[in-house]
Amino acid sequence: MKFQTEIELPQFCWKTGYRKRNLFMGSCFTENVGNKMAGLKYPVDINPFGILYNPVSVANGLRFLLEKKKFAKNDLIQNNGLWHSFFHHSRFSSPDAEETLDAINNRIESSAEFLKNAGFLFLTFGTAWVYAYNKTGQTVSNCHKIPEKEFRRFRLTPDEITENYKQLFSEIRQINPEIKLIFTVSPIRHWKDGAIENQRSKSTLLLAIDQLVNELGKENCDYFPAYEIVMDELRDYRFYADDMIHLSNSAINHIWEKFQMALIDEESRNISKKVKNLITAVNHKPFNRQTKEHQQFLTESLQKTQDIQNRFPYLNLASEQDYFLTQLTEIKNIQFKL
Known part of the structure; x- marks a missing residue:
């Protein structure tokens, strides 16, 4: 049995995505x-x-x-x-x-x-x-x-x-x-x-x-x-x-x-899953950001961001790249002073 009435969605002639405004x-x-x-x-x-x-x-x-x-x-x-x-x-x-x-x-x-x-x-x-x-x-x-x-x-x-x-x-x-x-x-x-x-x-x-x-x-x-x-x-x-x-x-x-x-479109839905993971990484708040594990996390996240940007150049991931770079730079500066 179905316990919910479901609306049949129209079959749209066209779809939007990352390539469309x-x-x-x-x-x-x-x-x-x-x-x-x-x-x-x-x-x-x-x-x-x-x-x-x-x-x-x-x-x-x-x-x-x-x-x-x-x-x-x-x-x-x-x-x-x-x-x-x-x-x-x-x-x-x-x-x-x-x-x-x-x-x-x-x-x-x-x-x-x-x-x-x-x-x-x-x-x-x-x-x-x-x-x-x-x-x-x-x-x-x-x-x-x-x-x-x-x-x-x-x-x-x-x-x-x-x-x-x-x-x-x-x-x-x-x-x-x-x-x-x-x-x-x-x-x-x-x-x-x-x-x-x-x-x-x-x-x-x-x-x-x-x-x-x-x-x-x-x-x-x-x-x-x-x-x-x-x-x-x-x-x-x-x-x-x-x-x-x-x-x-x-x-x-x-x-x-x-x-x-x-x-x-299907391509954009698949890309959005990768983008969602990047957003989750940006929002991650470590207990101690100076640990080697967190620096590795930032480095890997930056590389993933650059890889996605290179693969899909129509995306705008500049703010995410800047975030990971800034975090890594700040940590290195703190360590240098110590």
Whole structure:
């Protein structure tokens, strides 16, 4: 007997890996998977505007990258002693306006270049509910604790999302004709909307994505069923964090394994095992780093790093090589002084 319903994963026409750049944008679920790839040294750029929850905010961010927008002080607002952008997460906010602008504009510049050469664009939508600032009518990505009465709240329709992204994807392909688009819907419930409205919101997103995949064609884009994996494979509160809303590490790891098998090529999965061992070696904390055994460990780890780098020159293991070299140099300097 099977004691778990299992989601059948799509047969994707193409896969990513160490030879492809991957841009992740969207909800915090995007960061869960994106950070898994980053931790294994895959070439990724994750949320250049910070966490974004609704499709309009994600689309706004992508258009800013396409036009390489330069934010100015009149694009910011000040609230509670901080300067904010309505198009960015609060991680970009600062008491100093110039500091906020530097962080925003530097990230747009680097991510715009990344998008031009990206092989994959992963978009995760969290909610179909959006907030529009009453003074401008502009849909915002973050209210930054400004009173709710200053915003109009409404739910997008599937057609509104679809029409927006059909045009947007056409614009993206003008600068990057080969890019592949993967949609996901965040399995994290927006409980403040209530159980019923959360389901309606998620359903709106699912309908819109289904329509987009059908109209844009599976040779260009597809859908990864993260939402369904959590709802049907992980139907147990042991897969949730203490707040019973966000996912536990075991749930994230389960989705990551599914993601790897579905969307990462076999060569890269094999390389990632070697990279993971290197990361473990970097994180190793010896009781006494001046022992011969530890020096031998560092020497062997450095050699393994150099061997992997030489065999797969498209990897970026510079920081790992620097770490092992620095550790060996410091130990030799200490011994010389003694």
